[in-house]
Amino acid sequence: MKLSPLLEKAKNVLILGHQNADPDAVSSMYALSRIHRHLNPGGESTLACDDMSKISAQVLQHFDCCVEITDAPQGEFDLIVLLDTNSRLQLGDAIAPYVTDPSRTVIIDHHEPNPETKEISEFIILDSEKSSTCEMMVDIFHDLDIPIDSQTANLLLTGMIFDTRRFFYANRATLEAAVVLIDNGANYDECVKSLISRIERSERIARLKAAGRLKIHNIGKWVVVTSKIGAYEASSCRALIDVGADVAIVGGRPSRDVVRLSSRSTREFSRETGINLGKDVMEPLGETIGGTGGGHMNAAGANGNRNRGKALKQAVELIRQSIAIRRKEDSS
Ligand SMILES: [Mn+2]
Incomplete structure (x- = not known):
């Protein structure tokens, strides 16, 4: 499946993450919006999920990333992209109704496929061997020959660190993707710091x-x-x-x-x-x-x-x- 023609054509893209979106979901959503911006500079992307986790909000703040993520997207969309999930159920009640047309729905995910996956999307990029969706995004930037800016690199590396439990679950490809991100400006120390939170008193x-x-x-x-x-x-x-x-x-x-x-x-x-x-x-x-x-x-x-x-x-x-x-x- 060719992702770039879909994104080049799409004027309004709705980028969705799962409910209570974690740093892997939020960072890959942000990265996809950058890819869309690169392929179609005149286009618009809307990021949406049914609530974001506390730690995701902390990560975005740590990197001064003031991207808007809504739980009530408005308007018409030519293309819908699901990240870090492959089922309607995991999107939550507020977001699931937006996924209606398989010919205009893309899935990019690293979870095991669900029986529903093929019904909701005709364009599936799914690799359950990957430790995070952020790792898959690094490959997509590479395949499309799109440069990764340092903000995106930081967020993607943070998403990888989060999903791999600081590389407890990792293989050669995971570590190579991390190095690519560091080469593109990600700061490993800052990424680790952005995830540290002390529990309430x-x-x-x-x-x-x-x-x-x-x-x-x-x-x-x-x-x-x-x-x-x-x-x-x-x-x-x-x-x-x-x-x-x-x-x-x-x-x-x-x-x-x-x-x-x-x-x-x-x-x-x-x-x-x-x-x-x-x-x-x-x-x-x-x-x-x-x-x-x-x-x-x-x-x-x-x-x-x-x-x-x-x-x-x-x-x-x-x-x-x-x-x-x-x-x-x-x-x-
Ligand atoms: Mn994930």
Whole structure:
């Protein structure tokens, strides 16, 4: 598929990113608007998404990039380009209705294709091997022989750093694309800095309190911890895992008759014990606290209105029993 004739012809392009657009989405949207400007200097592009993440706003501000991104695009568009997503669902309710004509819709994305992808667009550039959409944009600039300005280079490198978790998920092509961006004026230090954000004071206090009130339960080789706080129970669980727990269960009581439980475990714990925090722990605890519970293997929660202390004790017992049963099965 040739992207350049489509962009050369298009007078008004609508450039879309997914809901709660992250730095990979926002930076690739900006980069595409630069490509359009280069190919069709008289044309207009409108950038839109259903809300932008806090960190994306911070990145744009860090680089003094005053690009306008709307959640209610106005007017007629000859071409629509979806970046960093390939489904209507991920665009959100406010933006999805703009995607109507596959013959005028382009998708540039690095996620696994969705059954819907082929229905919404006839022009798909999709590479799920790529670690970010920003990395794909570097290739597009190269293929079209368009120079990358330093502002765009900074934003694209930041998007790559964000999606690769600072190059934890990267291969040779990723690193080469990063070098291209640095050669075109991106400043690696500034890109990393633009993504650093300190969590709010109230949340940090909650995490520290959770650590201060900690109970440690040694179950075989596993360290299971429980604690109680007012709010921020999920954040506290993450913090406790970072400090060294294999499993963290925190009970929050944001108001008198509300009890919220949150839990996290390491991958190593779930892989070796087979314990699913959603099914094996939070589902039964939902009943104990007079509500419901559930979730995933390594992250789960429950909401109710009573028995916070009892539920935390029960959580530890449920984990102890599951481990004991498994041990018996292994030795028989
Ligand atoms: Mn992405």
